[in-house]
Amino acid sequence: MKVHAYVADSAGARLRPHEYEPGPLGPNEVDVRVTHCGVCHTDIGAIDDEWGFAKFPVVAGHEAVGVVEATGDAVDRELLPIGLRVGVGATAGSCFACEWCLSGRQNLCPRRDDVIFRGLGGGFASHIRATDWRHVHPIPDALSSADAAPLFCAGTTVFTPLLTHGVRPVDRVAVVGVGGLGHLAVQFLAKWGCAVTAISRTRAKEADARGLGATDFIAAGEEGALAAAAGSFDFVLSTATGDLPWDAYLDLLRPQGKLCVVGVPENAISAGVMNLLPAEKAIVGGIVGSPVQTRQMLDFAARHGIRPEIETYPIADVEQALDRVRQGTARYRAVLEL
Known part of the structure; x- marks a missing residue:
């Protein structure tokens, strides 16, 4: 499978189209075809290398929403069937073996898969891969995909x-x-x-x-x-x-x-x-929640009509969206449509 992504080659560079091969799907992994992705200030931090952690070339984006396209052999396919609408947020995997994971605090796992630290592998792309299916979250029907995207980090x-x-x-x-x-x-x-x-x-x-x-x-x-x-x-x-x-x-x-x-x-x-x-x-x-907390948040937002105020942009206008977030003028979240 080829992933079609938008990458920055160096700090502050404009994004360019790029293709990469993510490799074979692992037993617990899930490939999601991205339809929407939020733009967070942390994405700007990665592209501009504000904190010195960026791995170039970098594909930003950690508020991805789309549909399940492929799953590994160990994935529970009753819970994550092909075609299910899901989100992959800032944390896309954890070890499920340490004291933090075993106590339900996977967001504190020292070996968690933070999407923003990946380099290649972010959500400004045709596909995003979660390294563990338990970090892939079904989206309630009451939430549109565009509205759901910012909930996977900001929410x-x-x-x-x-x-x-x-x-x-x-x-x-x-x-x-x-x-x-x-x-x-x-x-x-x-x-x-x-x-x-x-x-x-x-x-x-x-x-x-x-x-x-x-x-x-x-x-x-x-x-x-x-x-x-x-x-x-x-x-x-x-x-x-x-x-x-x-x-x-x-x-x-x-x-x-x-x-x-x-x-x-x-x-x-x-x-x-x-x-x-x-x-x-x-x-x-405070940081992003565990899988259980994230799903509780999605359910609470759906039941109570909580929605982000968003500006949507086609992926071709990604630089405009980035500039709005960079300058702090977006009201209040930018979402890319892929």
């Missing part, structure tokens, strides 16, 4: 902390950043039953945030706005990609509150110890 990244950190419907929660991650987080938390406050630098996205389910809004750039909300929240989810005044955001928390960081700041996180210890506050990280 599971903001949904999983609700499960991992025990966010309750009675909690008061703040979402920092109303963008590709944040606009989904507001929806999930509102449907979860929380009182949700959206935080953005200005009021430009206030109407959007309230329309998505936020009950309140804070413009962090307004003098005294953060200080006025001190001690208000049980959980603060930061989806922002820039650096924040971390002590000011810790001040927003009630005792034993958590500041969960899922956006990637540019520099190290620094906070005063006296903002953590006396009230037992915590700073925690």
